Amino acid sequence: MNAREDLVRTAIWAEELAPDEIERARRGISERQFAKGAYICHRGDRLDCWTGVITGLVKVSTISRSGKAMTFAGVGPGSWFGEGSVLKDEPRKYDLVTLRETRLAMLSRPTFMWLFENSTGFNRFLVRQLNERIAQFISTVEYDRILHPKARVARSLAWFFNPMLYPVRRTEIEITQEELALLAGLSRPVTSKSLRELEEEGLLSVEHGLIRVIDANALSNYEV
DNA sequence: TCATTAAATTGTT
DNA sequence: AACAATTTAATGA
Numbered sequence: 001m002n003a004r005e006d007l008v009r010t011a012i013w014a015e016e017l018a019p020d021e022i023e024r025a026r027r028g029i030s031e032r033q034f035a036k037g038a039y040i041c042h043r044g045d046r047l048d049c050w051t052g053v054i055t056g057l058v059k060v061s062t063i064s065r066s067g068k069a070m071t072f073a074g075v076g077p078g079s080w081f082g083e084g085s086v087l088k089d090e091p092r093k094y095d096l097v098t099l100r101e102t103r104l105a106m107l108s109r110p111t112f113m114w115l116f117e118n119s120t121g122f123n124r125f126l127v128r129q130l131n132e133r134i135a136q137f138i139s140t141v142e143y144d145r146i147l148h149p150k151a152r153v154a155r156s157l158a159w160f161f162n163p164m165l166y167p168v169r170r171t172e173i174e175i176t177q178e179e180l181a182l183l184a185g186l187s188r189p190v191t192s193k194s195l196r197e198l199e200e201e202g203l204l205s206v207e208h209g210l211i212r213v214i215d216a217n218a219l220s221n222y223e224v
Numbered sequence: 225t226c227a228t229t230a231a232a233t234t235g236t237t
Numbered sequence: 238a239a240c241a242a243t244t245t246a247a248t249g250a
Binding site for chain 1: 243244245
């Protein structure tokens with residue numbers, strides 16, 4: 001058994017795949033390493049790979065016409081993204097930037113399409129993942145209108161505990177308050193203050209460049 | 225291994 | 238948004 005095989009076998013989407021499908025996936029996969037702050041791709045680039053994070057953290061973002069940075073999501077170890085662009089065979093709509101040193105698994109488009117055409121297990125995974133994404137974005141729109149900074153920070157953090165999108169569960173999230181502010185769409189001071197208040201309430205503890213979550217459930221349901 | 229320095233992150237005005 | 242303080246990481250003896 002080699003590293004690549006292990007990579008596929010432990011992937012979240014491989015659970016329902018038949019042995020021959022796993023073998024097929026294994027042959028279509030490769031690994032790449034990126035330094036902290038590196039661009040995996042710019043908006044408008046083509047990236048003909050379905051991508052999984054092995055270690056590290058990737059930011060999905062764009063820069064608006066007014067020059068303001070917007071972050072849509074953080075992608076952590078074990079989660080896979082980009083199926084939309086690969087399925088539609090179109091350029092990426094967002095910048096992909098690593099927030100720290102990151103190793104990625106890249107599944108080639110031909111392999112992805114083969115699995116899409118032939119594997120029911122793979123399709124079941126895709127449907128579940130897309131469904132989960134929709135739910136996530138709907139809830140984002142929902143709390144975007146509520147606008148309590150503390151609740152926004154809490155729910156942004158709760159993203160990292162979605163078992164579908166973040167299969168590798170940890171209580172510590174390696175993220176700076178500045179990056180979290182980008183995720184939450186708030187200024188850094190407000191994010192920082194909210195974090196300290198949430199710490200007061202015993203839901204988490206903040207350290208340098210790291211947030212230790214104590215009550216993830218309370219965070220995801222946080223109101224007021 | 226320890227001390228010094230540089231860089232990054234966080235807190236405050 | 239700018240500055241100050243704190244903490245981590247890097248460098249070299």
